[in-house]
Amino acid sequence: MDGFHLPRAALDQFSNQKQAYARRGAPWTFDVAGFTEYIQSLRIWADDNSAKILYAPSFDHKQKDPVSNSIVLAPETSIVIVEGNYLLFDDPSWRDVATLFDYRLFVDADLEVARERVAKRHVQAGIEPNIESGFRRVDENDYLNAQAVYEKRLKADLVICSIDETKISG
Structure with a gap:
């Protein structure tokens, strides 16, 4: 889930940049829509037994930003573990995420x-x-x-x- 932190360029657009940086990791500092869309595409990929490679973003702590397509899910992958603080978060923007996991x-x-x-x-x-x-x-x-x-x-x-x-x- 760390790959879906909002990048610093997005945090720079917040009206209160200082708070956005200080609270990075709070629920509202993630790309929830992008994360949800990715998990939905992951489910389709897994359900279709796709022969395609699927990529996911990660987070580079030295760059302090997400890195696109840096995690590789090979077609023979049978189990995917997704971890993150907000996967079971009962909040309007996050609530539906929990339903996407088996x-x-x-x-x-x-x-x-x-x-x-x-x-x-x-x-x-x-x-x-x-x-x-x-x-x-x-x-x-x-x-x-x-x-x-x-x-x-x-x-x-x-x-x-x-x-x-x-x-x-x-």
């Missing part, structure tokens, strides 16, 4: 554990210089998005509970 999983993570993981990831990826900045970024955007998903989540076929790997590996 099976819907939700990974239930403790939000405080997720907050810490994402803050560390921001630092490790060079997005933020230190853990304090990482937490600030999470609290001003990622955590808000996660809360929205938890508050407005459609029913999944299966809920998987995330675990803390450090507690079971030692």
